[in-house]
Amino acid sequence: MTKEEALKTYFGYDAFRGGQEPVIDALLSGRDAMGIMPTGAGKSVCYQIPALLLPGITLVISPLVSLMRDQVTQLVQMGVPAAYLNSTLTFKQYLLALERARAGRYKIIYVAPERLETEGFQSFAQAADISLVAVDEAHCISQWGQDFRPSYLNIPAFVEGLLRRPPVGAFTATATPEVQEDIARLLSLRNPLRITTGFNRENLYFEVRQPSDKRAALLELVRSRPGKCGIVYCSTRKAVEEVCALLRERGVSATRYHAGLEPEERQRNQEDFLYDRALVMVSTNAFGMGIDKSDVRYVIHYNMPKDLESYYQEAGRAGRDGLPSSCILLFSGQDVRTGEFLITHGEPREELDAKTAELLRERDLQRLRRMTAYCRTQRCLRQYLLQYFGEFASDYCGACYNCLHNFEEVDVSREAQIIVRCVAELGQHFGVGVVAETLCGADTEKIRKFHMEREPSYGLLKDLTQVQVRERIRFLLDTGTLQLSSGPYPVVLLGKPLSADTPLLMRVAREESSFAKRRPPEEL
Numbered sequence: 005m006t007k008e009e010a011l012k013t014y015f016g017y018d019a020f021r022g023g024q025e026p027v028i029d030a031l032l033s034g035r036d037a038m039g040i041m042p043t044g045a046g047k048s049v050c051y052q053i054p055a056l057l058l059p060g061i062t063l064v065i066s067p068l069v070s071l072m073r074d075q076v077t078q079l080v081q082m083g084v085p086a087a088y089l090n091s092t093l094t095f096k097q098y099l100l101a102l103e104r105a106r107a108g109r110y111k112i113i114y115v116a117p118e119r120l121e122t123e124g125f126q127s128f129a130q131a132a133d134i135s136l137v138a139v140d141e142a143h144c145i146s147q148w149g150q151d152f153r154p155s156y157l158n159i160p161a162f163v164e165g166l167l168r169r170p171p172v173g174a175f176t177a178t179a180t181p182e183v184q185e186d187i188a189r190l191l192s193l194r195n196p197l198r199i200t201t202g203f204n205r206e207n208l209y210f211e212v213r214q215p216s217d218k219r220a221a222l223l224e225l226v227r228s229r230p231g232k233c234g235i236v237y238c239s240t241r242k243a244v245e246e247v248c249a250l251l252r253e254r255g256v257s258a259t260r261y262h263a264g265l266e267p268e269e270r271q272r273n274q275e276d277f278l279y280d281r282a283l284v285m286v287s288t289n290a291f292g293m294g295i296d297k298s299d300v301r302y303v304i305h306y307n308m309p310k311d312l313e314s315y316y317q318e319a320g321r322a323g324r325d326g327l328p329s330s331c332i333l334l335f336s337g338q339d340v341r342t343g344e345f346l347i348t349h350g351e352p353r354e355e356l357d358a359k360t361a362e363l364l365r366e367r368d369l370q371r372l373r374r375m376t377a378y379c380r381t382q383r384c385l386r387q388y389l390l391q392y393f394g395e396f397a398s399d400y401c402g403a404c405y406n407c408l409h410n411f412e413e414v415d416v417s418r419e420a421q422i423i424v425r426c427v428a429e430l431g432q433h434f435g436v437g438v439v440a441e442t443l444c445g446a447d448t449e450k451i452r453k454f455h456m457e458r459e460p461s462y463g464l465l466k467d468l469t470q471v472q473v474r475e476r477i478r479f480l481l482d483t484g485t486l487q488l489s490s491g492p493y494p495v496v497l498l499g500k501p502l503s504a505d506t507p508l509l510m511r512v513a514r515e516e517s518s519f520a521k522r523r524p525p526e527e528l
């Protein structure tokens with residue numbers, strides 16, 4: 005069976021999603037791989053298909069007990085013999101499962117990391133034909149990660165102890181470059197193929213506001229979206245109560261969710277939101293795990309979360325149906341101080357020694373700083389987020405507040421014609437500097453030496469600075485309208501002709517474009 009056939013036969017899908025194929029190919033060829041993909045991108049297929057195609061057993065190491073059960077149920081329904089070994093099994097059930105595993109009855113075995121160290125499991129694994137080890141939630145091995153699990157540190161020794169070292173696939177939805185390094189190093193991956201994909205959500209619009217009055221800003225945001233369904237995240241239960249009361253007071257059908265409510269009420273409120281009896285859910289970060297409501301049109305953060313992983317995960321609950329949706333963060337300096345306080349004064353987890361606890365604190369502070377920098381940056385917000393997760397992104401998305409407000413596209417067709425004319429007049433003999441000086445009407449030694457002031461195009465762009473003219477020349481070089489000769493003193497050459505009817509749009513910083521617009525039009 006080929007991997008395409010396996011995808012079709014077992015999963016019913018016709019094509020792989022971005023990133024799946026290279027990871028599958030690597031694992032099938034015996035190479036280690038790292039798949040960094042957001043939740044829902046399809047990481048399981050990346051190790052389940054190799055598991056089906058490879059001759060031996062695949063071990064999937066996962067910390068999530070409920071996820072294991074779901075996946076195993078699903079696999080068994082698909083006709084794949086699978087089992088899980090974790091703390092939810094009674095000792096008898098566990099022994100039975102191990103016995104069956106020894107008898108070669110399973111193709112895929114999910115196992116909790118703590119189980120790897122138990123003697124029964126080790127003796128099974130060392131004798132078994134294991135073709136692949138998949139490590140799910142691989143960020144758990146890193147202290148930089150969100151939920152560090154010391155038992156993950158035992159995985160490499162376990163793998164090395166196997167009969168033949170199988171390829172190892174590591175998967176996670178959240179991995180900053182630091183965490184990626186940790187995963188590769190701590191899991192002792194061998195020259196792993198790294199694939200980071202799918203973090204971009206094109207239909208989401210990002211914005212950060214720093215309002216003097218958050219309550220007023222929130223009301224305005226919610227009321228300007230009547231009939232639309234949204235989530236408002238707050239950092240504390242108290243804030244949830246206040247914000248929910250405020251919205252209700254103003255006639256918004258809002259409900260709330262936090263860990264301090266009775267389970268019955270939580271359940272009821274969640275269902276009210278899911279079935280559209282309440283349009284707005286005000287909640288702490290306790291809400292959303294496993295909630296799949298596809299038509300959430302906006303996610304507003306009333307407070308800044310503690311890190312970008314949390315932010316992107318929560319914001320990402322907007323627009324699951326692919327329709328345009330907004331992710332807006334209401335930022336204040338107080339959020340930073342609260343975040344710092346929680347990190348420096350929070351109770352460390354009891355299983356950690358003092359040194360580790362201190363290290364984690366320092367790392368949490370750094371993550372908070374990256375989160376704060378997101379709130380303050382003038383750069384493209386999408387680029388900031390994607391780069392944080394290690395994915396390449398252009399510096400202009402055109403669909404975030406910063407792109408739409410700090411930059412705009414202006415029509416530079418007229419300037420382009422003038423520049424092209426100047427290059428032609430100068431006989432394609434001069435570099436970018438002289439062309440820009442001529443156009444700006446500069447009075448420099450070179451200009452005087454070559455009598456550029458006699459050229460008809462001399463000073464035609466004198467309303468622009470030389471930097472601005474150079475930027476336009478560079479833009480024309482990028483678009484191929486102009487070319488540079490090679491050699492130590494490159495001169496500007498004419499390239500492909502300008503089109504007469506399509507406007508030439510160039511992205512410029514906003515202040516500059518308003519300056520450009522103020523300039524009276526000039527005829528050529």
Ligand code: ADP
Pocket residue numbers: 015017018019020021024041042043044045046047048049
């Ligand atoms: P993750 O583990 O990354 O959160 P899953 O493996 O649970 O994601 O996959 C999310 C959903 O996408 C599942 O319903 C899965 O069946 C589906 N899926 C995975 N791969 C494909 C594919 N190539 N084409 C269509 N759907 C896919």
Ligand code: ZN
Pocket residue numbers: 383384385386387399400401402403404405406407408
């Ligand atoms: Zn942008």
